[in-house]
Amino acid sequence: MIVKTKIMTKKRYNNRYKFWYDTPFDKEYIKNLFGDGWQELIENAFRVVSYFPNAQICSAKRFYGMLHMYATADDEFNLHVIEGILWKVERLSAKICEHCGKQGRRRKELKETRCLCNNCYLEFLNKAEDPRTLFMEGREGRFKEE
């Protein structure tokens, strides 16, 4: 049985990876929230967390263009270790295009930051902006390879 960490204490706000939603998300739900590029990352994170007894990933969101997941565990030490793993997953996701899985970059100039490779970014912008303005002077820097 999963024992949630104490609710409504001040402490929970100090830790970014601690679960604080009412309804936990399951794996399929989390996978549906994001594009194909992050599916493997999510799958691997769930696999690694499943090695810990009575622990699970229970929520996820996009956090400044990165995959940010929350976990719960009944053992305080295990939870700390899992948070370390989820932190690493978050850092990995900052370099993986969330649409296709190739090397991407966080597009911080978007209203909601997304991590996209150049091709997917262009595709994304084509939908969001007038395509004729995409390569106007001073804006072409967005597609520079790093």
Ligand SMILES: [Zn+2]
């Ligand atoms: Zn891509």
